[in-house]
Amino acid sequence: MTSGESATVPASDRKRPHRLAALLRSQMRNIAPFLTLICLFGFFAVASPSFATLDNLGNILTQISVTGIIAVGLTFVILCAEIDLSIAAIANVTGIAVAYFTLQESYVNIANVPMPGWAAILLALALCALLGLVNAFGLTVIGIPSFIMTLAMMQIAAGISALLVRGQIAYKVPPLVTTLGSTSIGGIPWIVIVAALMLLGGHLVLTYTRFGRYVYMVGGNREAAEYSGLNVKLILGSVMVISAVCAGIGGMLGVAHFGSAQQNEFDTYLLDSIAAVVVGGTSLFGGRGGIGNTIVGLFVLGVLNNGLDHVNIDSFLKILIRGLILLAALIINVYAQRLRERTAE
Amino acid sequence: MPSGHQPILELNDITKAFGGVEALRGVDFALSPGEIHGLVGENGAGKSTLMKIIAGVHADFSGRLKLDGKETRFRSVRDAHAAGIAMVHQELSVAPDLTVAENVFLGNQPTSRLGLVQWRRMAREAGEQLKRFGIDVDPMSRLGDLPIGLQQLIEIARVLFSGARIIILDEPTSALSPPEVERLFATLKRLRDEGTSIVFISHFIEDILRVSDVVTVFRNGRKVAETKAAETSKSALIEAMIGKGREALEETYTHDIMLPPAVERPVVLNASGLSLARSLRDVSFDVRAGEVLGIYGFMGCGQLELARILFGKLKPDQGRLSVAGSQKAFRSTADARRAGIAFVPESRRDMLFLQEPVYKNISISILDRISSLLLKPSREREIATRQVDQLRIRPAAVELDLGMLSGGNQQKVALAKWLSYPPRLLVLCEPTRGMDVGAKNDVIHIVRDLRDKGLAIIVLSTEPETVLSLADRVIVLKRGAVVREFANERISKDRLLEAA
Numbered sequence: 014m015t016s017g018e019s020a021t022v023p024a025s026d027r028k029r030p031h032r033l034a035a036l037l038r039s040q041m042r043n044i045a046p047f048l049t050l051i052c053l054f055g056f057f058a059v060a061s062p063s064f065a066t067l068d069n070l071g072n073i074l075t076q077i078s079v080t081g082i083i084a085v086g087l088t089f090v091i092l093c094a095e096i097d098l099s100i101a102a103i104a105n106v107t108g109i110a111v112a113y114f115t116l117q118e119s120y121v122n123i124a125n126v127p128m129p130g131w132a133a134i135l136l137a138l139a140l141c142a143l144l145g146l147v148n149a150f151g152l153t154v155i156g157i158p159s160f161i162m163t164l165a166m167m168q169i170a171a172g173i174s175a176l177l178v179r180g181q182i183a184y185k186v187p188p189l190v191t192t193l194g195s196t197s198i199g200g201i202p203w204i205v206i207v208a209a210l211m212l213l214g215g216h217l218v219l220t221y222t223r224f225g226r227y228v229y230m231v232g233g234n235r236e237a238a239e240y241s242g243l244n245v246k247l248i249l250g251s252v253m254v255i256s257a258v259c260a261g262i263g264g265m266l267g268v269a270h271f272g273s274a275q276q277n278e279f280d281t282y283l284l285d286s287i288a289a290v291v292v293g294g295t296s297l298f299g300g301r302g303g304i305g306n307t308i309v310g311l312f313v314l315g316v317l318n319n320g321l322d323h324v325n326i327d328s329f330l331k332i333l334i335r336g337l338i339l340l341a342a343l344i345i346n347v348y349a350q351r352l353r354e355r356t357a358e
Numbered sequence: 359m360p361s362g363h364q365p366i367l368e369l370n371d372i373t374k375a376f377g378g379v380e381a382l383r384g385v386d387f388a389l390s391p392g393e394i395h396g397l398v399g400e401n402g403a404g405k406s407t408l409m410k411i412i413a414g415v416h417a418d419f420s421g422r423l424k425l426d427g428k429e430t431r432f433r434s435v436r437d438a439h440a441a442g443i444a445m446v447h448q449e450l451s452v453a454p455d456l457t458v459a460e461n462v463f464l465g466n467q468p469t470s471r472l473g474l475v476q477w478r479r480m481a482r483e484a485g486e487q488l489k490r491f492g493i494d495v496d497p498m499s500r501l502g503d504l505p506i507g508l509q510q511l512i513e514i515a516r517v518l519f520s521g522a523r524i525i526i527l528d529e530p531t532s533a534l535s536p537p538e539v540e541r542l543f544a545t546l547k548r549l550r551d552e553g554t555s556i557v558f559i560s561h562f563i564e565d566i567l568r569v570s571d572v573v574t575v576f577r578n579g580r581k582v583a584e585t586k587a588a589e590t591s592k593s594a595l596i597e598a599m600i601g602k603g604r605e606a607l608e609e610t611y612t613h614d615i616m617l618p619p620a621v622e623r624p625v626v627l628n629a630s631g632l633s634l635a636r637s638l639r640d641v642s643f644d645v646r647a648g649e650v651l652g653i654y655g656f657m658g659c660g661q662l663e664l665a666r667i668l669f670g671k672l673k674p675d676q677g678r679l680s681v682a683g684s685q686k687a688f689r690s691t692a693d694a695r696r697a698g699i700a701f702v703p704e705s706r707r708d709m710l711f712l713q714e715p716v717y718k719n720i721s722i723s724i725l726d727r728i729s730s731l732l733l734k735p736s737r738e739r740e741i742a743t744r745q746v747d748q749l750r751i752r753p754a755a756v757e758l759d760l761g762m763l764s765g766g767n768q769q770k771v772a773l774a775k776w777l778s779y780p781p782r783l784l785v786l787c788e789p790t791r792g793m794d795v796g797a798k799n800d801v802i803h804i805v806r807d808l809r810d811k812g813l814a815i816i817v818l819s820t821e822p823e824t825v826l827s828l829a830d831r832v833i834v835l836k837r838g839a840v841v842r843e844f845a846n847e848r849i850s851k852d853r854l855l856e857a858a
Binding site: 221222223225226227229230233234236237238239240241242243244245246247300301 | 730
């Protein structure tokens with residue numbers, strides 16, 4: 014405070030301890046996920062000797078990479094207070110498309126259209142961008158809520174996947190995709206590097222560009238963004254396309270990573286990606302959070318999934334525990350929003 | 359009128375405060391059976407507060423309330439309802455997703471012995487009631503699909519036919535067309551003749567005089583006059599409302615103000631023939647550089663819609679806008695901003711990011727001018743600091759979250775975000791609403807300063823003082839149409855009210 018009004022100075026002095034509490038409360042959405050991560054890590058490190066090893070850390074990183082790539086775009090969407098339920102289906106159809114345009118072994122019974130690797134990759138990217146554009150069109154021009162629009166897109170993308178592979182499994186993808194998805198350089202898997210670069214890129218865009226600022230402002234108060242003369246529809250449309258393209262890249266590398274392209278391969282990635290973003294503390298109401306939060310959320314999920322394997326727990330119980338952790342994160346998310354609103358008033 | 363009777367409702371020495379501000383001070387009020395009682399007064403004079411006490415909305419007040427001569431106290435709207443008192447509030451409170459019939463019977467649908475809603479009976483009765491009121495709609499249609507005036511009529515009809523003995527109508531005519539107003543008045547008179555007591559609040563003094571038997575005038579939380587409608591006139595009521603020269607208020611503007619002659623400067627914005635559904639009819643005007651155009655009218659006169667058309671938020675059904683001589687059809691608010699138009703809506707929450715720091719609020723509308731792909735936070739802070747200085751925003755801390763600032767300072771921030779790269783035209787809705795005297799004067803100075811720098815400014819307000827203190831030329835909107843223009847002549851508050 015640089016205010017020169019002497020009358021306000023003692024008042025603000027008296028409020029100092031209260032301020033600290035207010036700061037802590039307003040930062041709760043960043044602090045809580047981080048504490049969760051530390052607790053989980055500590056717990057598994059004590060519970061299992063094989064958990065806290067460098068090898069296993071590598072495993073965790075690899076395991077969260079595909080989710081991480083998809084979650085970059087989803088972070089943009091959720092920051093705008095929208096949702097994208099079609100990410101897993103778009104990842105799946107993009108992975109299948111890139112295989113569809115690659116020459117498969119003779120025993121694979123798919124009527125595919127082989128093309129050079131670069132063309133297959135470009136076509137697959139164009140497909141996911143197009144599906145993102147359809148989402149954007151439905152949301153901004155027609156005015157369908159994103160929840161419903163992307164639910165429809167989930168079905169549409171799944172339908173295209175089904176038509177392309179017709180119940181078969183494809184194995185071959187272009188060499189570039191194979192390299193990035195399933196090989197390592199200097200002991201570090203390429204897919205981890207790609208995920209890290211995309212997360213970094215997302216962070217830079219959100220923090221240092223004009224577009225990133227607009228995303229936060231539209232999410233913070235859409236009405237105010239419109240009354241400030243921002244093109245809100247253009248921004249919302251853009252985040253839907255970004256989300257679809259990130260999902261598509263995750264899908265292509267995922268197919269290479271798993272070694273096959275088939276129907277319903279990415280189904281679990283929808284919940285995982287949403288969970289990563291929200292557990293990390295990005296507000297479902299928009300305007301708060303970011304890639305940093307998403308990274309923490311990814312690690313919470315990664316440590317949880319991996320750690321539960323290490324402590325040899327009933328695999329059915331594992332699903333329940335994941336659900337409970339997600340619920341706890343949602344409660345914190347909503348609670349943090351309320352605390353923040355109260356301090357703002 | 360039957361004034362010899364014992365009043366059905368009597369209030370004595372009513373005082374009500376909101377957070378230390380007294381909205382009513384020692385008010386007496388009596389309502390006779392079978393009378394239409396008109397209430398007039400400026401915004402904030404206390405009319406609505408008193409009526410809300412009668413309708414059980416405000417349970418916490420001091421003073422006595424007697425119904426049928428017996429002292430009583432309503433603790434809730436339900437209590438008042440049970441005693442036969444119903445109110446139509448100023449803001450539309452209907453359920454747009456329910457059918458017309460459900461809205462008419464809201465809260466007391468006819469049910470069979472099993473507790474099931476009797477749809478057919480409900481639709482039939484609703485249809486009959488509405489027909490008596492001259493409304494011919496399908497009772498099973500969705501209310502939200504009907505025009506806003508019709509929705510308001512249906513809400514009124516619901517209350518009128520609820521069987522209440524005392525009916526309070528707060529600004530019922532603002533969204534109604536003249537024939538609808540006629541029908542409403544005919545119904546009110548019929549109900550009165552059947553013995554119902556009606557309280558009628560309106561800004562439209564002609565309406566009050568036409569329909570009321572008795573008129574009560576409020577000013578600053580006090581009852582200042584009560585007279586038979588037949589024995590008073592519009593100008594006498596206006597004089598009582600604003601208290602000509604008798605009370606020294608901060609800024610009353612009861613004296614004449616001479617509007618300056620038209621400026622010989624280029625036209626910045628020309629609007630011609632703007633129409634929008636039921637809100638606006640054939641509105642035309644222009645604004646020149648270096649001029650403040652005031653647009654005055656009562657709540658619901660179409661101002662809000664007009665302002666939003668100017669900023670590309672609403673599209674007019676008909677009419678054209680041209681900015682600096684070239685015709686424009688804004689597809690979004692971004693188009694309007696690029697054309698050099700700045701806009702400050704009437705509600706602060708709609709234009710500010712309370713959870714973001716002050717500097718981000720100030721820079722949001724000029725980011726594309728001061729940065730290309732990458733943000734330049736230091737430049738943003740520098741510009742914000744300059745604006746905070748110039749507009750004397752306190753505390754002068756650009757990093758502080760905006761929500762920490764007081765209301766008046768927030769409003770200044772809303773203005774500040776347009777000023778670092780001055781627009782061609784500034785559209786201000788209710789620029790001084792809810793401000794204390796100091797902040798009001800600051801805003802008046804800022805606006806005059808901008809005008810002198812050559813900006814064209816439009817000020818839209820429902821408060822005569824705001825328009826009088828800022829405008830060089832005034833147009834008056836009434837039910838969506840321009841009814842009067844004041845330019846290069848004497849103007850005063852009562853002339854303004856008279857025109858509206």
